[in-house]
Amino acid sequence: MPHVHGRFAPTPSGPLHAGSLVAAVASYLDARHQAGRWSLRIEDVDPPRCPAGAADTILRQLEAFGLEWDGEVRYQSQRDHAYEAALARLTQQGMAYRCSCSRRQWRDYGIYPGWCRQGTRRPDIACAWRLRSDLGARPVSWQDRVQGYQRFDPAALGDVVLKRKDGLWAYQLAVVVDDIDQGISDVVRGLDLLDNTPWQLQLYHALGVEPPSYLHLPLVMGQDGQKLSKQNLAKPLPDTEREIRQLLYATLTCLGQRPDPASRSAPVAEQLLNACRAWRPDAMVTHAISADLLGVTASE
Structure with a gap:
């Protein structure tokens, strides 16, 4: 085993x-x-x-x-250096980009439209970092141990934030980096996080690591x-x-x-x-x- x-x-x-x-x-x-x-x-x-x-x-x-x-x-809160290193690697791959857009600007869209993908619209103001979901592995699928077979196109979910404008790290990047570093093989968590999994699978793929098995409660x-x-x-x-x-x-x-x-x-x-x-x-x-x-x- x-x-x-x-x-x-x-x-x-x-x-x-x-x-x-x-x-x-x-x-x-x-x-x-x-x-x-x-x-x-x-x-x-x-x-x-x-x-x-x-x-x-x-x-x-x-x-x-x-x-x-x-x-x-x-x-x-003690892992800033590890998240910085992962973000740098994603940026080198073209999988992460700076975004100056506010939620108010794209609130009429279902998901963030990717306006800053080809270059930050307002590089003079505080920017977040987003994942290029259109360039990552897609579609993604996995066999959830309770919820059964799952299949998503992450691009349909939008470019999720990896680092916020205020400099704080977002959940999506931090959880993947730490699960990789700790060698987590089995993730058991609530069903409310199931639709976060597609972005996380893209991050695992971009960072060259096999993802864990998932069980959503x-x-x-x-x-x-x-x-x-x-x-x-x-x-x-x-x-x-x-x-x-x-x-x-x-x-x-x-x-x-x-x-x-x-x-x-x-x-x-x-x-x-x-x-x-x-x-x-x-x-x-x-x-x-x-x-x-x-x-x-x-x-x-």
Whole structure:
């Protein structure tokens, strides 16, 4: 069996909630079931969104649920040099270009029209960097381990931003560079990121690296039909032992893993050990998970 390396990569914009836990538990089980490594990466490339202490809170929450990671925690805020090197390589290939256009200028178009592809329209002002999706590998396809066969033409999605006008790195470039550097073989994440995968596959191809396998999880949805998220005021994970054990059991159930009902109040280490042995991603539903099944709601 090839070496497996999974990861959980939250943005420290606040404490983890039940939706975050679903992704963390699934990625943990997937890696451990295959006797693989599981790493923790804090995606803090956007400091204005990352309040002080949020990353430490996330670490404590994961520990409380028994989700122990391998090695040191990686922080994207310390990886500027690696992203610069990747952007330089893409620029040399003609796959990245400076763009002075604002969203307001192209808001009447479905996607950015590529006005700066042949030269920056306003080189005298702050510019973003974009990916030339029309020059990258296209179409791209992959076999998602839960969602099935996927095929996209990235050019139909537009030229995604790699570095913002304010100098901050964008998710698309940072996540690929770090997954490459850490040797991540299996990416387990939410379905809301599925349509980001085509750009990321183009980046893997341009950087000369085989992409990982992908498993996109169903999202946890509230009664209002919105994804459970910090923006929608999802409650932080509980911190009492009884609630932690019950929420872990509910999470395993929502992931289609059918844990023994007798383990509902079992210690988290026992629940995770049994779940790792019995992990079956093919038992997972593809549709949304109701937050009610997890016993959680938005905060009041």
